[in-house]
Amino acid sequence: MIRxxxxxxxxxxxxxxxxxxxTIDQGERVVVIGPSGTGKSTLLRCINFLDRPDAGTIQVxxxxxxxxxxxxxxxxxxxxxxxxxxxxxxxxxxxxxxQNITEALVTVQRRPRAEAEARADAILAETGLxxxxxxxxxALSGGQQQRVGIGRAMALDADLMxxxxxxxxxDPEWVGEVLDLMxxxxxxxxxxxxxxxxxxxxxxxxxxxxxxxGGRIVxxxxxxxxxxxxxxxxxxxxxRRVTR
Amino acid sequence: xxxxxxxxxxxxxxxxxxxVISMVCALxxxxxxxxxxxxxxxxxxxxxxxxxxxxxxTPLLVQLFLFYYGLPQMLPFLTNMTGxxxxxxxxxxxxxxxxxxxxxAAIIGVDRSQWEAAEAVGMTRMQMMGRIVLPQAARVAAPTxxxxxxxxxxxxxxxxxxxxxxxxxxxxxxxxxSFLYFEAFIVVALIYWAIVEALSFAQKRLExxxxxxxxx
Numbered sequence: 001m002i003r004x005x006x007x008x009x010x011x012x013x014x015x016x017x018x019x020x021x022x023t024i025d026q027g028e029r030v031v032v033i034g035p036s037g038t039g040k041s042t043l044l045r046c047i048n049f050l051d052r053p054d055a056g057t058i059q060v061x062x063x064x065x066x067x068x069x070x071x072x073x074x075x076x077x078x079x080x081x082x083x084x085x086x087x088x089x090x091x092x093x094x095x096x097x098x099q100n101i102t103e104a105l106v107t108v109q110r111r112p113r114a115e116a117e118a119r120a121d122a123i124l125a126e127t128g129l130x131x132x133x134x135x136x137x138x139a140l141s142g143g144q145q146q147r148v149g150i151g152r153a154m155a156l157d158a159d160l161m162x163x164x165x166x167x168x169x170x171d172p173e174w175v176g177e178v179l180d181l182m183x184x185x186x187x188x189x190x191x192x193x194x195x196x197x198x199x200x201x202x203x204x205x206x207x208x209x210x211x212x213x214g215g216r217i218v219x220x221x222x223x224x225x226x227x228x229x230x231x232x233x234x235x236x237x238x239x240r241r242v243t244r
Numbered sequence: 245x246x247x248x249x250x251x252x253x254x255x256x257x258x259x260x261x262x263x264v265i266s267m268v269c270a271l272x273x274x275x276x277x278x279x280x281x282x283x284x285x286x287x288x289x290x291x292x293x294x295x296x297x298x299x300x301x302t303p304l305l306v307q308l309f310l311f312y313y314g315l316p317q318m319l320p321f322l323t324n325m326t327g328x329x330x331x332x333x334x335x336x337x338x339x340x341x342x343x344x345x346x347x348x349a350a351i352i353g354v355d356r357s358q359w360e361a362a363e364a365v366g367m368t369r370m371q372m373m374g375r376i377v378l379p380q381a382a383r384v385a386a387p388t389x390x391x392x393x394x395x396x397x398x399x400x401x402x403x404x405x406x407x408x409x410x411x412x413x414x415x416x417x418x419x420x421x422s423f424l425y426f427e428a429f430i431v432v433a434l435i436y437w438a439i440v441e442a443l444s445f446a447q448k449r450l451e452x453x454x455x456x457x458x459x460x
Contacts, residue, residue, distance in 0.1 A: 050360050080366035090357035094379045094458050104365035107375060136458045156365065 001026055002047075002160050002191065007056035007067065009039070009046050009215075016042045017053070018215035024160070027189035031202040031223075034212035035238055040195040041087075043212070044162045047193070048082045049075045061159040080108065083153035087165040089145040091137040097148045098124060098133040101155045109156075123151040127181055143174025150181055154190075161185065163194040199242060203227055211235045245427040248418060252432055255414040262328060262410065263397045266335035270396075271389070273336060274343035279373060281348045292344075299341035305402055308334040312406045327406035335399060339392055346388045350381035383454050390447040394440050401436075411435065 002024040009017040016039045024030055032040045046053040046067070047060070053067040060081040065074045091100050098120045105116035124130045127147040137145050146166060153161055166182065167175045179201050186192060186205040196202060202209055202223060209226040211219045211234070219232045230236045280292050299307065312330035316322040354377050362372035404413035411432055419428035 048364055050364060076366055076368070079364060082364075084361070084364035086357055086361060086364075088357055090355075090361035092358055092361065092376050093355065094376065094383075103375065104367070107371050108366045134460075136460060138459045152365070 001059070001061070002193075003057075003059040004047070005057045005059075007043070007046055007053055007058065009042055009051060009053045016215050017046060019056070020215075020217060022210070022217065024191060024193060026159075026191055028207050029186050029190075029192045029205055030194070030208045030210060031206040032193065032195045032210045032212055033197070033199070033202060033238070033242075034218075038212045039215040040212050041164050044084070044164050044193060044195055047160070047162060048079045048084055050084070080156075081159045083156040083158035083161045085146075085149050085153050085161065085163045085166045088169050089137070089142070089149040091145055091148055091152070093137050096134045096136055097129055097140065097144075097151075100137070100148055101152050104152070105155055119155055120151075123155055126154075126184070127151045128177075141174060142170045143177045146170060146174070146178045147181055150178070150185065154185060159191060161190055161192045163192065163196070165195050165197065167196065167198060197242065199227070199239075211238065213238070245424070245431065248415075248428060248431045249435070251418060252411055252414055252435060255409065255411045256435070258328070258408070258410045259397065259400050259412075262331055262335065262400045262403060262408075263393070266332050266339065266400075267393050267396055269332070269336040270340040270343055270392075273340035274347050275378070277340060277344035278347035278351055281344065282351050283369075296341045296344055299338050300345075304334065304338050304399055305405065307338055308402055308406060327403060327408040330406055331400065331403035331408060335396060338399075339396055343389060343392050346385050346392075347381060350385035351377055353384055354380045380458075383457055386454055387447060387451050390443065390450065394443050397439060397443075398436055 002022075004020055004022040007017055007020040007022075008015070018039075020039075020043060022030075032043065034040055042051055045051040047058055049070065052070075056067045058065045058067060058078060060078055063074070063077045063081060065078055070078075091097075092103060095103055098117070101120035101123055102113070102116040105111045105119060106113055111119075121130070121133070124133050127150065129144060129147055129151070132140060132144060132148075137148070140148065150166070163182065167178050170178060175198070179198060182192075182194070182201070183205055194202075194206075204223075206223045208220060209223045210217055211226060211230070211232070213234050219226060219230060219235045226235065227239065230239060277292055277296065280288055281296075308331060311334050312325070312327060316325065358376055358380075359372060362376045367375070400410060401412035403410050404416060407413075409417070415428050415432040419425045422428070
């Protein structure tokens with residue numbers, strides 16, 4: 001289970017996250033929507049301390065961290081219980097597709113190399129990238145790179161997978177294949193927290209949709225409720241703009 | 245005049261020995277300095293900045309004299325230091341200061357999102373630097389570092405001022421013994437030139453293969 005309590009993040013004078021409370025059950029798929037600059041990405045980045053939250057607690061599985069007094073070991077602990085998919089893929093440029101997947105399994109999780117490679121090959125097959133196993137990121141299309149990025153995150157068997165606008169940097173022609181892969185991950189009841197602007201996709205796979213504005217959760221509920229019968233005026237106005 | 249060539253080449257191993265040892269030590273030291281400059285560890289950072297500033301801001305010859313003739317007066321345990329040792333220490337410190345700046349620039353040049361990805365999969369700082377950042381920085385810095393190695397080889401000639409009979413020292417002796425100054429110094433100049441040309445050729449090959457790395 002994932003539990004955030006009072007998660008707060010300030011950049012200088014600006015409060016980007018204003019006391020976020022959020023509980024995510026195991027296997028739940030939660031999609032975060034909202035206008036840009038409302039703290040959606042920051043919320044994800046604070047959960048694994050890519051951005052350091054100023055206050056609040058973060059619980060992932062058996063680890064609870066007080067954000068204001070997080071130790072280095074606790075931060076590593078959060079990162080090792082979560083997996084992150086980046087908007088711009090962020091693949092290791094000096095590693096092949098296969099090595100991008102095995103890297104953390106070997107260096108972080110200390111799994112035997114043969115086991116890590118078998119896992120990577122299984123994931124490459126699943127993502128349709130077996131033939132690109134020995135290609136470096138520079139030789140892959142955007143869609144292929146993001147599939148490797150998702151594969152790298154899948155391999156970690158994390159308690160929580162975080163997706164930070166995974167299709168926003170892609171050319172339109174590659175969006176479909178990346179969403180297809182995310183659907184397959186969702187089908188396994190992997191716990192997911194996804195920030196996206198793909199509303200149709202959100203409606204399809206989400207167990208719960210969260211609408212954020214101004215660093216707060218304004219409204220949340222099952223996709224049918226949030227999309228068909230939004231309660232808050234800000235949600236209604238946002239949905240009008242993006243679904244027009 | 246050509247008879248000088250084999251005589252002087254006999255001292256080439258010592259020249260190369262000093263250059264290679266100094267280069268290896270300087271590479272290690274420069275990498276540490278560069279990583280500190282990137283991490284900016286309080287207090288240590290000021291010391292590193294001062295170190296780099298001093299060794300870039302004073303002539304190598306002054307540094308060599310300081311180590312060989314000056315320091316043993318302050319630190320008696322250095323009295324038995326040989327000229328070769330002093331030259332290696334001087335070359336190491338001097339060049340590490342320059343190389344640290346090149347390596348630092350190469351480290352900073354590694355795409356920020358890859359640092360975050362390394363953090364996100366739970367790597368420690370050491371793992372991130374060793375497995376992701378430094379290999380890519382090395383590729384960027386390598387041609388520049390070969391330049392410093394070339395400079396290093398030529399700079400070993402200053403060791404003759406510490407009484408070391410390396411190639412330059414040997415040339416000086418040969419010239420003084422025969423009064424054939426022009427012949428002696430033109431021969432040694434050609435030898436240095438040939439070595440540097442060979443390294444420049446290797447550098448071009450290296451650059452070519454580095455440009456192809458990570459793209460297939």
